[in-house]
Amino acid sequence: MHRFSAKVSSMKVSIIGGGGLVGSCAGFALQLGKIVREIVMIDVNPEAADGHALDILHGASLVADQSIHAGTMADCANSDVIVVTAGLRRKPDESRLDLINRNVALFRGILGDIKKAGPKSDAILFVVSNPVDVLTYLAIRELGLPPKQVIGLGTVLDTTRLRSLLAQQLSVPPTQVDVTIYGEHGDSMVPIWSLGQIGGLPVDKYPGVTPQLITEIEKRARNSGAEMLKKKGGAGFAVGVSIADVIHSIALDQRRVMPVSSLQNGAYGLRDVAISVPTIVGRKGVLGVVEVDLWPKEKIALQSSGRVLRETIEKVL
Numbered sequence: 317m318h319r320f321s322a323k324v325s326s327m328k329v330s331i332i333g334g335g336g337l338v339g340s341c342a343g344f345a346l347q348l349g350k351i352v353r354e355i356v357m358i359d360v361n362p363e364a365a366d367g368h369a370l371d372i373l374h375g376a377s378l379v380a381d382q383s384i385h386a387g388t389m390a391d392c393a394n395s396d397v398i399v400v401t402a403g404l405r406r407k408p409d410e411s412r413l414d415l416i417n418r419n420v421a422l423f424r425g426i427l428g429d430i431k432k433a434g435p436k437s438d439a440i441l442f443v444v445s446n447p448v449d450v451l452t453y454l455a456i457r458e459l460g461l462p463p464k465q466v467i468g469l470g471t472v473l474d475t476t477r478l479r480s481l482l483a484q485q486l487s488v489p490p491t492q493v494d495v496t497i498y499g500e501h502g503d504s505m506v507p508i509w510s511l512g513q514i515g516g517l518p519v520d521k522y523p524g525v526t527p528q529l530i531t532e533i534e535k536r537a538r539n540s541g542a543e544m545l546k547k548k549g550g551a552g553f554a555v556g557v558s559i560a561d562v563i564h565s566i567a568l569d570q571r572r573v574m575p576v577s578s579l580q581n582g583a584y585g586l587r588d589v590a591i592s593v594p595t596i597v598g599r600k601g602v603l604g605v606v607e608v609d610l611w612p613k614e615k616i617a618l619q620s621s622g623r624v625l626r627e628t629i630e631k632v633l
């Protein structure tokens with residue numbers, strides 16, 4: 317435990333885009349997590365970054381002893397984790413991949429600024445901006461950090477949406493639902509029902525689970541991003557806790573298996589693409605991926621998801 321607390325107390329997290337909805341929710345979730353030492357909010361709109369940083373700081377006396385403040389790109393130089401949530405939001409009915417042309421130039425500029433600041437050799441770049449898998453691949457190509465230190469949020473948010481909605485439908489505790497989505501953070505995402513469990517029991521045999529329910533929940537999870545855009549202008553709280561969950565696995569070197577996006581080298585037949593597969597996440601970033609047997613239709617869907625991303629990469633990068 318002592319070993320961990322030394323690491324925890326030194327963890328500095330900078331959030332580029334901290335003045336926006338996703339970045340501010342991530343900052344708040346990191347405060348409530350009480351694990352990282354320093355939270356820095358950075359934004360081209362400094363007022364917004366300072367406003368969110370101050371709002372979070374105002375609650376510090378009730379939560380934890382952390383340093384919370386607005387900053388500049390220079391803060392990237394000594395940050396342990398650099399989170400990028402800066403970006404343009406999806407318009408209603410716009411697919412995440414359609415966003416790419418608007419977001420690549422913006423993201424390239426941010427990568428240039430991070431390079432200029434000179435990140436630590438063991439820094440982790442954590443990409444959240446959409447289309448997250450494509451931008452993660454771009455960062456791996458262009459930032460100059462080892463690929464293992466570049467992680468995308470991938471299907472972490474999609475997974476918690478699926479689990480939480482299924483739990484609500486079945487009246488079971490959400491933390492006991494263990495079904496994970498892999499593949500693209502986008503239309504071709506692949507829920508892996510073959511490995512799903514509720515309270516350690518096979519999900520397809522759990523009382524109340526029917527093929528119709530599975531189809532319905534899958535559809536709701538897939539449409540959640542669009543639903544959030546329509547109802548409240550974009551996802552905030554759930555993506556915030558998703559970001560914090562990954563950062564905590566890094567900060568505590570927990571080596572948890574998570575559906576984050578990272579560069580693939582052949583597992584599940586995926587290569588030269590950043591996409592979500594079962595990935596071990598620790599202080600050094602991606603420590604490995606775990607390959608297990610899936611239903612053939614799931615493996616085929618995962619490979620086709622990889623092809624969707626590869627085609628986009630070839631078109632736009």
Ligand SMILES: NC(=O)c1ccc[n+]([C@@H]2O[C@H](COP(=O)([O-])OP(=O)(O)OC[C@H]3O[C@@H](n4cnc5c(N)ncnc54)[C@H](O)[C@@H]3O)[C@@H](O)[C@H]2O)c1
Binds near residue numbers: 448473501
């Ligand atoms: N990966 C996921 O699961 C996931 C989920 C939700 C949203 N997102 C993505 O996160 C991104 C942000 O969404 P949001 O709702 O917070 O949008 P937002 O408009 O509320 O916030 C974006 C922020 O980025 C800032 N910004 C723009 N250019 C910048 C730059 N060059 N440097 C620093 N800051 C800059 C803006 O000023 C703004 O404050 C979008 O790309 C969105 O699609 C990803």
